[in-house]
Amino acid sequence: MEVGFLGLGIMGKAMAANLLKNGFKVTVWNRTLSKCEELVEQGASIGENPAAVINKCKYTIAMLSDPKAALSVVFDKDGVLEQICKGKGYIDMSTVDADTSSKISEAITEKGGLFLEAPVSGSKKPAEDGQLVILAAGEKALYEEAIPAFDILGKKAFFLGQVGNGAKMKLVVNMIMGSMMNALSEGLTLADKSGLSEDTLLDVLDLGAIANPMFRMKGPSMIKSSYPPAFPLKHQQKDMRLALALGDENAVSMPIAAASNEAFKKARSMGLGDLDFSAVHEVVKATRGSGDA
């Protein structure tokens, strides 16, 4: 089966590689075309632009940074819309808001194509290991067609109904995750400033009711102020921003998420946007650990 793949960043590169390893023929495109080379070495073909990929493939997956990128790849010159038609599908796995997803869905449906949004939970390592959690919504027939690919990319796929529900679920999950990351940063800072061992704090957390893979994975490197990017901080801040907008629309007060968003914004202003989102720890250390104790 020939599938298209648009966007070979941290996630897209690992996902496309998994499809190739598991017997799919994959045609890739990335805005910075040189990033396609590694995938070509693994057996992929290159499409010269998104329209060319759509033209060649029965369905095409996209994994792009944000709403602006997702819209540009569909609506701009040589974009998805130029070639999408009856019998072809487009699956956007980027994290965007429901409005962006709906705009894309309407345009593709108008051309006779099928659309599915399918953002994912899980980061670089789960993407490499085919252990993502897929949050799909939209055209059920395309979801069913994509199940063999989802089985390779993920450990579980949810079908959540109408377009927008996948995007919203993803934003709710990442809002919780971003707030938890800030809570962990404050906890590590408080432990350190009050004379406790941060390593021991992580051990205690890991044995109790709030043990979780994120604290286990990110905690030790946060103590060392090491933030190699798995989930770039700029994307986490984008997700907090979009989740807060969803809160606005639904009149849900979210003071914890709002405060966490401020910390991610501050981190971006300090030039930490391309590091892992755990680099928000630098902001928390600087602003909340500055007493005279």
Ligand SMILES: NC(=O)C1=CN([C@@H]2O[C@H](COP(=O)(O)OP(=O)(O)OC[C@H]3O[C@@H](n4cnc5c(N)ncnc54)[C@H](OP(=O)(O)O)[C@@H]3O)[C@@H](O)[C@H]2O)C=CC1
């Ligand atoms: N990293 C993670 O842990 C996770 C990320 N996500 C989500 O997945 C998506 C991708 O994340 P990730 O791979 O980490 O991000 P990266 O920043 O590593 O990659 C972003 C990709 O988007 C492309 N892109 C950016 N702007 C444009 C544009 N205007 N037109 C065309 N292409 C563009 C980039 O192309 P170029 O190479 O040319 O810059 C690149 O291929 C995001 O929505 C993110 O929130 C979801 C789950 C986990």
Ligand SMILES: O=CCCC(=O)O
């Ligand atoms: O959007 C990024 C999510 C990262 C994760 O689920 O670990």
